[in-house]
Amino acid sequence: MLTIGEFSRICFVTRKTLRHYDEIGLLRPDHIADNGYRYYTTDQFRTMRLISRLKAYGFSLPEIAAHLANPDEQLLVFKLNEKQKLMQSGLESAERMLRQMEQDIDKLKRSIDIMDTNIVVKTVERTPMSVLGIRRSISVDPQHFGELFNEVYALLASRDIKPLGGPMAFYHDEDFKQEHSDIEVAVPVAKGTQGSRVVEGKTHATATLVGPYESDAFTAIYAEACKWIEENSYHMTGAPFDVYVKGGPEVDPKDYITEVYFPIEK
Incomplete structure (x- = not known):
């Protein structure tokens, strides 16, 4: 049997941590003497090492406790x-x-x-366009965007609808919300497609981003575009949107091309 101090020293874990693990049922001493001293066995080294390993991998203590209570190697592979x-x-x-x-x-x-920055903002006249998409409150990160786009393309496939252009994302929030942003992802489709909506044709301010989807890069474009809109006596009349001209898993992020549009008028 090993005292808590001996076990602590061998496993490079503080006594305070071991007591906490005992309190939450993660790793209990094998024996507690009448005087309250905790004792561990050499067989518990493996459990302690596994706890430390999974913690280093980013597992939370409840996640580790769940695995120890019900070991499932296949589930562990999935989580890893x-x-x-x-x-x-x-x-x-x-x-x-x-x-x-x-x-x-x-x-x-x-x-x-x-x-x-070397961002160039200019105006373009866009024609009306029918788009079919899905609008949700989602977290602003590439994974959730990807999942939403997968849903859109699955919907198109299920209805045998051919997209007429690259994917788009519309931002309907008035301010930024990291976890619950009102975002619509869509693709251009034929006029009159069931469930589609028409994006009004009008003057737009636009700028192009070349490179990965990084928040600082988009902030620079939005800041420059907003400044240009104000300096040229325009105001925005609708939700800004991105058009993903070149991207996807088969493209190197440094070669991504994204066009950002802002509907405007005097």
């Missing part, structure tokens, strides 16, 4: 795959941030304002 995807996404985000930092460092060394 989910954690792996989240970690990979975080790694890719960190790599993008490091590249951005490197570019900013280089600009600053050359006395260039890192907030300067």
Whole structure:
């Protein structure tokens, strides 16, 4: 038998943590003496190591407790795959941030304002367009966007409807809501298609983003477009929207092309 101190030292876990695990039923001592001293067995090393491993992978303590209470290797594989995807996404985000930092460092060394942009805003006259889509309150992240677009294309396939252009996303909120944004994803379809709606044809301010879907890049475009609209005595008359000209899993994110539109009038 091992005292709590010995078990703590061997497993690199504090006594406070072990007491907490005992309180929540995650890892109970094998024996508690009359004087309250906790004792563990060498057989519990494996459980402690598994707890530490899963915690390092991003599992919450309730998730770990659920697995220990009902071990299911197939379910664990599924959950590990989910954690792996989240970690990979975080790694890719960190790599993008490091590249951005490197570019900013280089600009600053050359006395260039890192907030300067080369965004060109212009006006276009769009013709009326019929679109078929799905409008939901969703979290603003690529995964939820992807799921919504999958639903749209599944709907088109089930009704044998041919899209007449690239996918689009309309933003109906007045302000930004990370977890519950009012977003509509849609694709152009033939006029009169059941369930479709008509996007009014009118003057639009537009700018193009080349590169991955990063919040800072979209903020720069929106800021520049709003500034241009104000300086040219226009005002927005409807929800802005994106047209994904080039993108998808088969395209390198640095080659993505997204057009952003703002319906405007004097």
